[in-house]
Amino acid sequence: MKLFNKVKQISIKQLIKEKENIYQGKQHPIKYMFLPEKNSPYLIVVLSGFNGREALKEDAKFNYIKTLINIKSNKLYIMDEVDNIPTYYYGTKSEPNYLNDSASLIQEIMSQHNIKREHLIIAGSSKGGTGAILIGNALKAGYIIAGAPQYFPLNYLNEINEKARTLIFNNILKHEDDFESVQNDMKEKMLNLDESTKLFLHAGNQDLHYIKHLRPYMSMLTKRKKLYALDLQHYEGHQNLKYKFPVFLTRIIHEIISD
Structure with missing residues (x-):
């Protein structure tokens, strides 16, 4: 089994080496990996969470490649970094330019492969979950699958490593005084859910991200009469999301593409 896992790991590294590309957006170059599936009408877009080494400015990583490797669908993995720092x-500079460039990349892939909006699935967990909701709402995607996203993302940054926090704040904000306006813009964009989009949320009931972020987000969605589905599992700690979310993600995707 260990040998099999090692071979699989090497093959994924080789896959990334062969398939990783750069999209030149209007404001930012974006690293991505597209894996086509000729006979599938679906496109699954996967966004990445933090890698835990942002303070060292290490390269971002694609998430859930192994999780989705056997799913027969077009897949697009998008990184989140400008100068090796997340956004x-x-x-950057208090403007949603990375969001817009990411949306343009997705639209270009959809156009090239005749993907309809209702067959667009955007997924991610934690930071990637926040990104999935932001970009999914911007594109009015057919489906958004988000694991324990942050509804108050800039507040959350105050809880991480000081060096990483400073790097990310300096990357996203043009001025310190833009904190509230940028966070409010992100929150509003997360609430701008189209009625045609099916939003699937996942969290652990003892994960503080569920208590601090997801519950307030769902409360606001309910106030605005927006529909969503919640998968609430019994586990604690945000660190367990990486074990629990893949199970939920694959189950929902199988339900969607086999419908």
Whole structure:
């Protein structure tokens, strides 16, 4: 089994080496990997969470490649970094330019492969979950699958490593005073859910991200009469999301593409 896992890991590294590309957006170059599936009408877009080494400015990583490797669908993995620093899939200088460039990349892939909006699935967990909702709403995607996203993303940054926090704040914000306006813009964009979009949310009931972020987000969605589905599992700690979300993600995707 260990040998099999090692071979699989090597093959994924080779896959990334062969398939990783750069999209030149209007504001930012975006690293991505597209894996086509000729006979599938669906496109699954996967966004990445934090890698835990942002303070060292290490390269971002694609998430859930192994999780989805056997699913027969077009797949697009998009990184979130400008100069090796995350932007929360939002942007730099207090503008949603990374969001817009990411949306343009997705639209270009959809156009090239005749993907309809109702067959667009955007997924991610934690930061990637926030990004999935932001970009999914911007594109009025058919489906959004988000695991424990942050509804107050800039507040959350105050809880991480100080060096990483400073790097990310300086990347996203043009001025310190833009904190509230940028966070409010992100929150509003997360609430701008089209009635045609099916939103699937997942969290652990003892994960503080569920308590601090997801519950307030769902409350606001309910106030605005927006529909969503919640998969609430019994586990604690945000660190367990990486074990629980893949199970939920694959189940929902199988339900969608086999419908």
